[in-house]
Amino acid sequence: MSTLSEIILKGGAGSFVDCKVDRAFAHDGTGIQALVALRGLGDVKPACPEKVSVIYDHIAPANNTTTANLQHELREFSKQAGFCFHDIGDGICHQIMSEGVCLPGEVVVGADSHSCTLGAFGAFATGVGASDMAAIWASGETWFKVPETIEINLDGDFRQFCEPKDLALTYVKKLGMDGATYKALEFTGEGAVNVPMDGRLTLCNMAIETGAKTGLFYPDAVTKEYLAGFGHSIKTAKPEECSYEKTVDIDIGDLEPVLAVPHRVDTVEPVTRYSGTPLDQVFLGTCTNGRYEDLKRFADIVRGRKVSVRTIVVPASRAVLMQALKTGVLSDIIDAGCSIGTPGCGPCLGAHMGVLGEGEVGLSTANRNFKNRMGVGAEYYLCSPSTAAASAVRGEITSPEEFA
Ligand SMILES: CC(C)[C@H](C(=O)O)[C@@H](O)C(=O)O
Numbered sequence: 001m002s003t004l005s006e007i008i009l010k011g012g013a014g015s016f017v018d019c020k021v022d023r024a025f026a027h028d029g030t031g032i033q034a035l036v037a038l039r040g041l042g043d044v045k046p047a048c049p050e051k052v053s054v055i056y057d058h059i060a061p062a063n064n065t066t067t068a069n070l071q072h073e074l075r076e077f078s079k080q081a082g083f084c085f086h087d088i089g090d091g092i093c094h095q096i097m098s099e100g101v102c103l104p105g106e107v108v109v110g111a112d113s114h115s116c117t118l119g120a121f122g123a124f125a126t127g128v129g130a131s132d133m134a135a136i137w138a139s140g141e142t143w144f145k146v147p148e149t150i151e152i153n154l155d156g157d158f159r160q161f162c163e164p165k166d167l168a169l170t171y172v173k174k175l176g177m178d179g180a181t182y183k184a185l186e187f188t189g190e191g192a193v194n195v196p197m198d199g200r201l202t203l204c205n206m207a208i209e210t211g212a213k214t215g216l217f218y219p220d221a222v223t224k225e226y227l228a229g230f231g232h233s234i235k236t237a238k239p240e241e242c243s244y245e246k247t248v249d250i251d252i253g254d255l256e257p258v259l260a261v262p263h264r265v266d267t268v269e270p271v272t273r274y275s276g277t278p279l280d281q282v283f284l285g286t287c288t289n290g291r292y293e294d295l296k297r298f299a300d301i302v303r304g305r306k307v308s309v310r311t312i313v314v315p316a317s318r319a320v321l322m323q324a325l326k327t328g329v330l331s332d333i334i335d336a337g338c339s340i341g342t343p344g345c346g347p348c349l350g351a352h353m354g355v356l357g358e359g360e361v362g363l364s365t366a367n368r369n370f371k372n373r374m375g376v377g378a379e380y381y382l383c384s385p386s387t388a389a390a391s392a393v394r395g396e397i398t399s400p401e402e403f404a
């Protein structure tokens with residue numbers, strides 16, 4: 001029997017396959033590079049513009065004239081080409097593609113490394129370079145070497161304050177930052193059903209942090225219900241007996257709140273080991289943890305309290321922001337003293353909207369804490385939304401379990 005990647009790509013692990021792309025997306029950063037590469041191919045028209053999305057999220061709104069000019073150029077081109085164009089404030093590309101756009105069984109490519117996020121729907125979703133994206137715009141097709149698959153076999157259910165992000169950091173620790181290079185990670189087992197859709201997106205999002213080509217969940221009742229909310233009716237599928245390269249077993253019930261210590265994503269330790277570490281900034285958001293459920297988890301802790309360190313909250317999309325507005329989650333967060341940014345990547349990549357100063361220490365719900373990423377000479381710890389909330393309230397690293 002075949003793995004989910006083999007089924008979608010229609011080829012055995014190790015073989016090379018040509019395939020039509022079902023969805024292709026790029027953002028303000030890589031989109032402009034793809035446009036330059038496309039022009040390098042001559043007078044080529046995009047083959048399937050209706051399958052292409054261009055989403056402004058990385059430096060959105062623009063931070064200077066150079067960025068603004070480049071964004072102007074790509075905006076005009078995207079509209080003329082008939083691409084589905086999302087301007088500033090619509091949200092992060094991966095989040096927008098997760099809001100009823102990507103479907104199970106599809107081949108999805110994004111010009112961004114975290115495109116593996118969309119594997120949460122049982123799609124084969126992966127990041128490609130900007131020049132590959134240009135070729136995909138031109139032809140509507142691409143090729144892959146079908147990856148081997150590592151099974152992440154889940155059992156059990158989440159305890160309070162132990163969240164999908166804790167599970168994500170835990171599997172990254174187990175595999176290591178190059179432990180799954182060019183493999184697919186398939187999340188299976190009886191515990192998989194206990195991971196809600198937002199959590200599946202978080203888990204697949206971090207697959208790339210182990211070097212993986214993608215992460216996938218089988219489309220099941222959770223997927224069906226989520227996509228029904230966007231008017232889609234899908235077929236579910238179950239993992240069959242198949243040969244995985246290896247299996248990693250994780251009992252979700254054994255998790256504890258953890259964080260990734262600077263400057264590696266796989267240096268993962270219990271939050272309690274770092275309790276009391278003073279913080280200069282807390283950031284809730286990104287394609288890992290900027291969804292409504294994340295804002296809600298955060299609000300559940302800060303509600304009726306005040307943060308005692310500067311705290312930036314950036315919803316992953318306009319839809320997330322609207323939901324947080326309607327349910328009162330947003331006012332809880334604002335009341336607590338947090339500052340709200342335009343939906344998008346925010347300070348995640350250290351370009352704007354909250355860069356840390358030298359020697360400053362930050363806590364973030366993002367997926368990467370590489371040296372100098374969010375501020376030259378700064379340090380960043382990565383954690384779950386609840387850990388971010390507990391720590392924002394205290395102004396120092398704090399386990400959310402202290403707020404039980
Ligand atoms: C800027 C972009 C190419 C980059 C990526 O592909 O991952 C960014 O999103 C990141 O998270 O570092």
Ligand code: SF4
Pocket residue numbers: 058092112114286287288344345348349366367
């Ligand atoms: S939120 Fe961060 S990790 Fe995600 S796409 Fe944007 S910059 Fe990359």
